[in-house]
Amino acid sequence: MFKFKVGDKVKITAGKDKGRDGKIEALDSKKNTVLVPDINLYKKHVKGQASQQGQKGGIYDIPRPLSLAKVALICPKCNQVTRVGFRIVGDEKVRICRKCNKEIDTK
């Protein structure tokens, strides 16, 4: 089971955006990366195309996927950076916060 989900709040723990936080917009469980808006931006040069309306040339800031090793979950219950644990509830596995021991996922 994957430790992170889309919508999770995470803290960046390494790299140029270290210390910042954001919400996971997308994740790739094969590459073990997450995409967080406005984090890990890089400049992309885009050429204008006359054939496509609204497509302007210029330099755009595009977020690049971050390795999971560089993010830590911020617990929605205690608001602390935490590691994710798991607990079996009924026949379901739910994520728990190692700091406050509360279930992270609410239904």
Ligand SMILES: [Zn+2]
């Ligand atoms: Zn917690």
